[in-house]
Amino acid sequence: MTLSAVFSENSEGKYAPSFLGTVPSTGTNIYLVRDQVLETLLEPFKEELFYLGRVYGSTPLLPTWFKHFGSGRGGAGEAYHLGIFGKSGSGKSVLAKLILFAYARHADMGAIVIDPQGEFARDLRSGAAGHEGLQLPVREIIEGLGRQAEVLGVSDLVLDRWDIFEEILFESQFFERLGMRRNNNRELACAEIVAHLKKKKVTLKSLPERASFDQAWALLHDEKALARIYNQKDRRAGLKDQVDSADRDAFFSEVWSPVAALFDESRSGARKVTWAIDAVLKEKKFLVLDLSGKDNEDLYWNARIQALTIQKVISDLKQRAEMAYEDDKSLNTLVLIDEAARLAPREKPDDAVEQRVRDQLIDAVRTTRKYGLGWLFISQTLASLHQEILNQMRIMFFGFGLSLGQEYDAVARLVGSRGPALDLYRLFRDPHSAFSVESREYSFMTVGPVSPLSFAGTPLFLSVFNSVDGFLAANPRLAGSGQTGSAALSEEQ
Ligand SMILES: Nc1ncnc2c1ncn2[C@@H]1O[C@H](COP(=O)(O)OP(=O)(O)OP(=O)(O)O)[C@@H](O)[C@H]1O
Ligand SMILES: [Mg+2]
Structure with missing residues (x-):
């Protein structure tokens, strides 16, 4: 046996968390923990208790609590x-x-x-x-x-940031189709396009418009910009050839639009992050x-x-x-x-x-x-x-x-x-x-302040409810009846 939680009875007959100062004397009665025992001990916390399942290998509900963070x-x-x-x-x-x-x-x-x-x-x-x-x-x-x-x-x-557009453009088929590898030059090209669009007062919202695409496309004909992307002349020429021979309409509809649409605020029901x-x-x-x-x-x-x-x-x-x-x-x-x-x-x-x-x-x-x-x-x-x-x-x-x-x-x-808790886990x-x-059982070992029984720091073991009815019966507030945990359950039993 390991000790999980200790409660003592005060002069008013109420129970409160306590500690075990001395070893219980010989002849002390031992009782099996049942729902009724836990219910009595945890009466003051009744409103807060929540049940995920039963004690592993046993029948009582394992009381847990999930306090809000305020x-x-x-x-x-x-x-x-x-x-x-x-x-x-x-x-x-x-x-x-x-x-x-x-x-x-x-x-x-x-x-x-x-x-x-x-x-x-x-x-x-x-x-x-x-x-x-x-x-x-x-x-x-x-x-x-x-x-x-x-x-x-x-x-x-809806996405709403230029840097994300730049990244997505890099990832998309846009430059793939122009025969440009995923390297620094592609990065430079994306940055050039974004800078150019911003300069031309294109907004993220208006990216899906054909005019925005045309602006981006125009940049690929700009000698100065190309020179910033590639300093080797033959590479520049290669890119230009690709751009000239590409099907511009297909580029717009197949590559540009699906990317630009991610930034389109006018999509119905669309929301920003x-x-x-x-x-x-x-x-x-x-x-x-x-x-x-x-x-x-x-x-x-x-x-x-x-x-x-x-x-x-x-x-x-x-x-x-x-x-x-x-x-x-x-x-x-x-x-x-x-x-x-x-x-x-x-x-x-x-x-x-x-x-x-x-x-x-x-x-x-x-x-x-x-x-x-x-x-x-x-x-x-x-x-x-x-x-x-x-x-x-x-x-x-x-x-x-x-x-x-x-x-x-x-x-x-x-x-x-590596004590007995881990042996049980295994x-x-x-x-x-x-x-x-x-008969499937979904069991978990839990550590941390998740239960009024876990204050001694020893892990607790539970088998999660394997039916919706069982779960709702133990947590009737979730089923809309407003009753608390074990009260409803004892009715059910
Ligand atoms: N407590 C439970 N009672 C009954 N069925 C359960 C329970 N927990 C899980 N299951 C069922 O077992 C299957 C796997 O569960 P779940 O999807 O929660 O596993 P998982 O650990 O999230 O897996 P993955 O890592 O693959 O996401 C699901 O069909 C689920 O409905
Ligand atoms: Mg999962």
């Missing part, structure tokens, strides 16, 4: 960074959604989900119907809590940024532009956070990022854009907590995630699949020992090895 009632007074780790299929995304619901109960909290795969967006768009696995009614639950949920996809987002961030920080919406590009056919989109957009979102968030801090306000916002190890890998990426995303993310994680901005990272790996991100985490969940080699070493380091089974879908 001060005042139900607040932690500061933001927390959280992490959810585990192999593919271990149930990380599902757990993350449950945690989002926990935060959605706080009316003055906003959340933004940076969703590279479009997975969270799919839940919000379609309801959960028609997919395998746990079918969480994500929109109903969030809206049922009185919060506004919204999805912005690639086709709803800054708008999205305000919606979260000021209006406290729950916003999913679907950056998968799945919703989009007409715009130019790839992993690279996705990275540029993520970088823009992170830098805007950070900037806003700093401004809010000067006004002495807590942002009280959660940012959820899936595939964290891809965005903030331990090894320095070769690519300049990827490097910038990584640097910004690390910087943001370091600095934004004091502004009330907390991050929830999801990652399949610990070993390839940047150490600084791990260092900044207060609450962590470890699912199945990290019990070998480097991953296991990383878990052991974060949990702080007993987790692959949910997909279960005999039937109903």
